[in-house]
Amino acid sequence: xxxxxxxxxxxxxxxxxxxxxxxxxxxxxxxxxxxxxxxxxxxxxxxxxxxxxxxxxxxxxxxxxxxxxxxxxxxxxxxxxxxxxxxxxxxxxxxxxxxxxxxxxxxxxxxxxxxxxxxxxxxx
Numbered sequence: 001x002x003x004x005x006x007x008x009x010x011x012x013x014x015x016x017x018x019x020x021x022x023x024x025x026x027x028x029x030x031x032x033x034x035x036x037x038x039x040x041x042x043x044x045x046x047x048x049x050x051x052x053x054x055x056x057x058x059x060x061x062x063x064x065x066x067x068x069x070x071x072x073x074x075x076x077x078x079x080x081x082x083x084x085x086x087x088x089x090x091x092x093x094x095x096x097x098x099x100x101x102x103x104x105x106x107x108x109x110x111x112x113x114x115x116x117x118x119x120x121x122x123x124x
Contacts, residue, residue, distance in 0.1 A: 005088045006031065006107040021048070022055035023111045029059045031107065033069060043082045044073035 008027055010020035032040060042052060052073065060066040076082040088104060091097035 003084060003104050004106045005085070005101070005104045007088075007092060007105055007109070009108070009110050011110045011112050018048075018051050020111070021051070022058075025052065025055045026059040026062075027109055027111045029056065029065075029069060030063055031109070033063060033065050038069055040069075040071040041079060041082065042071060042073050043079075043085070044075050049073050 006028070008024040010024060012020060028040065032038075040056075045052075056071050057066070060069045063069075074082060076086075088101055091101040092105075
């Protein structure tokens, strides 16, 4: 099996991690659609599922692929391939290990994350 990795780096070190995550998810969706990929599997983090879903709904709607692009959250123990990005991310951040996985990285992208507008509260 051939492995290819796309690396997304948030350019901002300030602000909520959720804003950086939303910006990266949007970039992943845009690149996936451009590459003809219509399905994304994300490792499930129970504290982030709702946030991820909202970010992905917004991204797919803004990109005009809301009805075509699908995603799902899965636990690493049920989808063993989800361990591959963890290994690549770990190696990417480590000096001499980075060189060992560089041949797997086919795309690197810096993502500018802008603050996500807060959701308006419903009036009663």
